[in-house]
Amino acid sequence: MMEEHLNFGIYEYKGAIHIHSKYSDGGCGIKGIVKEAQKAGLDYIILTDHESLQALKDGYEGWYDNVLLLVGEEITPRGGYHYLALGIEAEIIGKQFIQVQHFIDRVSASGGIGIIAHPFGNRTRLLEIRKNSWQNWDVKGYTGIEIWSYMIDWIDNVTPLTLLKYYFYPDKAIDGPKPEALKRWDEIAQTRHIVGIGSLDAHGRPTPILWFLKPLSYKHLFKTIRTHILTTAPLAQQSLNESKKLVYDAIRAGRCFFAYDFLADSTGFRFAGLMNQTVSILMGDEINLNGNVSLQASAPAPAELRLIRNGKQIKSEYGKKIEFETDQTGAYRVEVYYDNRPWIFSNHLFLR
Numbered sequence: 001m002m003e004e005h006l007n008f009g010i011y012e013y014k015g016a017i018h019i020h021s022k023y024s025d026g027g028c029g030i031k032g033i034v035k036e037a038q039k040a041g042l043d044y045i046i047l048t049d050h051e052s053l054q055a056l057k058d059g060y061e062g063w064y065d066n067v068l069l070l071v072g073e074e075i076t077p078r079g080g081y082h083y084l085a086l087g088i089e090a091e092i093i094g095k096q097f098i099q100v101q102h103f104i105d106r107v108s109a110s111g112g113i114g115i116i117a118h119p120f121g122n123r124t125r126l127l128e129i130r131k132n133s134w135q136n137w138d139v140k141g142y143t144g145i146e147i148w149s150y151m152i153d154w155i156d157n158v159t160p161l162t163l164l165k166y167y168f169y170p171d172k173a174i175d176g177p178k179p180e181a182l183k184r185w186d187e188i189a190q191t192r193h194i195v196g197i198g199s200l201d202a203h204g205r206p207t208p209i210l211w212f213l214k215p216l217s218y219k220h221l222f223k224t225i226r227t228h229i230l231t232t233a234p235l236a237q238q239s240l241n242e243s244k245k246l247v248y249d250a251i252r253a254g255r256c257f258f259a260y261d262f263l264a265d266s267t268g269f270r271f272a273g274l275m276n277q278t279v280s281i282l283m284g285d286e287i288n289l290n291g292n293v294s295l296q297a298s299a300p301a302p303a304e305l306r307l308i309r310n311g312k313q314i315k316s317e318y319g320k321k322i323e324f325e326t327d328q329t330g331a332y333r334v335e336v337y338y339d340n341r342p343w344i345f346s347n348h349l350f351l352r
């Protein structure tokens with residue numbers, strides 16, 4: 001019954017979120033980016049240029065064979081509060097706002113999805129200071145948080161001494177979401193619905209120091225951290241609006257997980273539950289607990305699965321499956337480690 005539920009009516013698509021193009025500070029135009037996405041086998045990509053929806057205005061949103069390109073924006077006000085706005089129709093210029101809460105509200109009022117980008121910022125080269133981190137956690141109304149960003153993970157581990165090593169072996173610099181981000185995510189999840197995504201922050205530009213090297217190329221990044229969405233219907237190639245709605249509905253609902261697919265393809269991962277043998281729930285769902293819930297997660301390859309409740313690990317299992325019976329409320333999620341390395345992160349299942 002559980003198995004049946006886990007696969008019932010669910011279509012899965014993998015995509016890359018948070019991509020910059022030449023419309024802001026990216027190194028490549030739309031056509032080049034799409035070509036790399038096709039080669040990497042992605043199903044969707046979401047462009048988020050700084051303070052710009054020009055790609056949308058220029059008509060680039062749409063299907064390119066099997067790749068769906070959607071255009072969002074990275075609101076980039078002064079002060080380093082970067083905020084991804086997805087599914088909005090008109091540009092929101094962060095620099096025109098003094099209060100962070102006001103552009104968050106504007107995104108919500110536009111029917112968009114708002115995601116706090118790189119919440120713990122990035123370490124600046126040579127100096128031990130963090131920039132572009134999110135300072136104001138009292139704000140309300142945002143949809144989610146970028147929990148794992150490839151660029152931030154890579155940059156954070158690169159020092160002048162390790163730059164060459166991590167250029168040639170970028171994978172060695174990738175060691176998982178920041179513990180602070182996971183902690184914050186779990187804290188917020190205990191009181192309200194919140195979505196976590198994995199992203200790239202792809203710029204595809206040469207490094208300023210070794211300008212002839214391109215360690216963070218679109219080509220490489222598209223094989224790395226992907227957010228897999230679960231939709232209730234196939235992404236219909238004939239209708240852009242319908243496909244767009246399916247992608248954004250899945251993200252907004254937290255019916256998604258993110259994974260470092262460079263280690264192994266995470267396609268097929270599931271985290272779901274069944275309450276009182278009858279009511280089926282999926283990650284992202286928020287329900288009133290009334291009885292008993294059997295939680296189950298399954299991975300596409302043998303790995304270590306860890307079940308987390310309210311930020312604390314409550315069970316771990318090596319294999320392709322983990323099961324747990326509970327009558328306790330909480331925000332539950334699953335982490336999967338492949339070869340002892342962080343691989344898959346589910347969204348929460350909220351039992352209230």
Ligand SMILES: [Zn+2]
Pocket residue numbers: 074082117118132
């Ligand atoms: Zn940013």
Ligand SMILES: [Zn+2]
Pocket residue numbers: 018020074201
């Ligand atoms: Zn960015």
